[in-house]
Amino acid sequence: MGMTITEKILAKHADRDSVKPGDHIWIDADILMTHDVCGPATYAIFKREFGADAKIWNREKVVVIPDHYIFTKDLHAGRQIEQLRVFAKEQNLVHFYDVGTPRYKGVCHVAMAEEGFDRPGQVLFGTDSHTCTAGAFGCFATGIGNSDAAFVLGTGKLWVKVPHTCRFEFFGKKPPYITAKDMILTIINEIGIDGATYKAMEFAGEAVHDLGIEARMTLCNMAVEAGAKNGIIEPDETVFEFVNQRSRAGYDVVTNDPDARFEKVFRYDVSKLIPLVAGPHSPQNGAPVTEAEGTRLDQAYIGSCTGGKLSDFIAAAAILKSGEVKIPTYAVPATVSVEQGLKETLMDGMSVLEILEFAGVNVGPPSCAACLGGPPDTFGRLNHSEVCISTTNRNFPGRMGSKESRVYLASPYTVAASALTGKITDPRRFMN
Amino acid sequence: MLAGKIIGKIYVLGDNIDTDQIIPARHLVYDLEDPEKQKMYGKYCLSGVLDDQAGLPDGRIPFVLPGKTTSEFQIIVAGKNFGCGSSREHAPASLKIAGVQAIAAESYARIFYRNAIDGGFVIPFEVAKSIYRTFKTGETVEIDPQSNLLRNVSTGMTVSLLPLGDAAAILNAGGIFNYARTSHEFL
Known part of the structure; x- marks a missing residue:
């Protein structure tokens, strides 16, 4: 039986030939991202569970991007960034984008794309619900909590339940006044904020592939606002060009099998959409x-x-x-x-x-x-x-x-x- | 976590209680691993709920009394999509720190659900039918995880809970770490 993009990425990372929706599997992570709000607690749990002197599973696969509480005088918030510095130093992290240095980036999900961490076929976990943004690059990307992230830090693995995929197809020519934001708000308005709970939302159709990479990121970003586990778009030349300019790490182009099964298919004529509030x-x-x-x-x-x-x-x-x-x-x-x-x-x-x-x-x-x-x-x-x-x-x-x-x-x-x-x-x- | 019955007073909430209502973002600055500082998460637990929705049906019932860091309510009854929004594990952690042992909701947002189980914070039961409109804040309920039944001690009404399925093993182990240690070789 054919698999969807999400199912194929998960199967490969579980070292299996195939998976089906509902399967509980352990998968390997390619990247773990964290920030100032969840990073300190994640690291504390890691030390509690693996030992004060324990080393993380792979110092090149952990990306730490402080972005939430940066320009505030709040002393507690300042302390969280200090704790990230300790984490980065103790673990000799390669990818730490510290505040107040030329390496500082800003919002993690946008920085992840800019720095070439979002690549087709990868499994990307992050301690932030909008980690699903990276699905615009044809990877499986999802938000997790501190305990799960600490588990990944120690083992490089996490259990997941394979989600059903719902497909959202946009066809027609997009009018200039319609944006990806209007497209995703249209979907959420129809299916509700729990309409895709535990599911993969795949965005497809000519009007999606006409979008630039940033607009695709907006679509996948708000998948979590419908409750989804991940948002994903089949990667194409737009993605390859963007990634090739930013990364030499290589990637795996994963597409739907011709007989992939979707739980439900929604279709929208983008030429008929109205800006939504x-x-x-x-x-x-x-x-x-x-x-x-x-x-x-x-x-x-x-x-x-x-x-x-x-x-x-x-x-x-x-x-x-x-x-x-x-x-x-x-x-x-x-x-x-x-x-x-x-x-x-x-x-x-x-x-x-x-x-x-x-x-x-x-x-x-x-x-x-x-x-x-x-x-x-x-x-x-x-x-x-x-x-x-x-x-x-x-x-x-x-x-x-x-x-x-x-x-x-x-x-x-x-x-x-x-x-x-x-x-x-x-x-x-x-x-x- | 699933060994015995859970008995306690309930705090009733509606649909779509998001993580900002459970613990507002401005409070995500206290050290969760510090026994003293983590009490702040109890103090501000559910402080983001709109006043008229706080403790249904009447509302305006503080979940944690001023000056306290724990709640008089041990069980949350809620509607659909409890815990939607951000991935902050501070949300189920704050409920535990405030003294909550279990939630009985119609459904959960997935990251909250995972966090509650993998972190071993609270037991997220799903009720077979909507109950938040028929239960009142302050009533006493008894949850039996063995028979998957929730009984409103105050009114005598009994409701079925959906089986916890695969989550039960992780909850029984006390979270993802012990679960992996006992069932997998990579820990």
Whole structure:
């Protein structure tokens, strides 16, 4: 019986000829990623279980990227980064991207791609739910907790249950005002935030393969918002070109068998999609922007692993060049490389950074920042009962700070258009 | 963990209680392995739940009283998709630190479910039918892991729990490390 991409990657890493959904198997990890929020506890559990002087399974396969609580005066948060330094030193880690050094990157999921860790056919675990972002490169990537990560640190292995795969096909020609964010919000609106629990979500179809790599990352990034174990896209030339420029580590191109079994297939005509806005307090609470238009806002936010990549800021700038923001608007490039891209990418003779600043946007340093609230002094955090529109991924109560605040999730186009008017606005009003 | 019956007062929650409601992100800075500092996770456990949803059906019942680091409730009853959102293991850890032994929910988000089991924190039972609308915060329930039954001692109502399946062996071992030590050769 044929297997899906996810099943084939898992079978290979379990050293088996085949697996089927529901099988419990032990698999080998290719990469384990962790950050400042979960890294210290993971390392503490590793020492507790394997001994104070124990060595990790492979110092070249562990990637440590502090990104969550970086630009805060919170002393506890500072201590977590200090603990990562001890971890890196004791284990002589090869891939540690320390804060305050030229190696600092920013948001781990975007940095992982930039540094060539996301490669086809690999198994990638990370102590962050949005680790599934890497599925855009045709690998199996999923978020795990500290105990599981400590287990991987010690053994290089983890048990997994093989998920069923649901396939989401997009066909037709994508209109310029529709983004990957609108595509994934459309899916979550249909199937719900537990609609893909324990499943693999495969994104397919010509409209998906027309997307650039960053847009594909946005699709896979929010698979976890539907409860999925992983998001995945069959790798193609776009992926190979991106990876070949960044890594010489090699990879394994895995595709679906012709007779692969999908639990369910969903089909969308991308030419018919309407920009979507997901209202408080759930990513599944989506409505066409035409219905949400006019909702008054206090703040706008552009950033995170979902909506803080260079292409997200280029999209926002295309709208923001038309005027000035009417509400406090915060922009946080995901990584140092994205920040550099804002300076180097020109649109009509101005850099993206200049367009943002000229429009009155506050641009902060690269990190996760207010996407997940964080300590009260976090850049862009919602500290009161603000209503915010954001390019980020979650809008559960209190996600971006105070539980009195309310968050609308949307594409960079919709967020930028709404920033210019101070209320939720259809971006097509600013697009020719 | 599954040897005896679990008896305790219940705290009732609705659907989609995400990890930010279980333990808000601003609190993810305390040392989980430090016996004193980890008490902060008990203090702030479930502090992100909206006031009118906190302790159904009436709401506005603090899970942990001001000044305390443990809860008077030992069992959580909840709806669908409990623990959705982030992968933070601090979520099941905070429930354990607050004194919770078991959860009886309609369904779980997968990372929370894994973390609860692999870390040996709390037992995530799935109920065969929705109960959070018919149970009240403060009632006493008894869970029998052997017969997979949950009995509301206060009302006499009995509900079936779904078998824990493969998770039972890991829970019985106390988490993934002991499970692997007893059943696999690579530890």
